[in-house]
Amino acid sequence: MARGDLNCPIDGQPLGLPSPQLRGNVEIDGVVGSHLHLLVDITLTCSQKHSWHVHGDLLMEREA
Numbered sequence: 447m448a449r450g451d452l453n454c455p456i457d458g459q460p461l462g463l464p465s466p467q468l469r470g471n472v473e474i475d476g477v478v479g480s481h482l483h484l485l486v487d488i489t490l491t492c493s494q495k496h497s498w499h500v501h502g503d504l505l506m507e508r509e510a
Contacts, residue, residue: 452490452500459492461500482506 452461484504491497 454492454496456496457492457494459494461490461492461498480508
């Protein structure tokens, strides 16, 4: 799985990486048109103690 760093919008310090959970009917066969639906819901804190609740859905669809 790909890596994407999240930084604190206040001071730019790394917040860490969310651990997305797979939800629903997920196809991971690599065929064009297949999709992956991720649900992210986590609270992250930077080294300066700024805390952020990160939540939402991410839908990835293979195009090529």
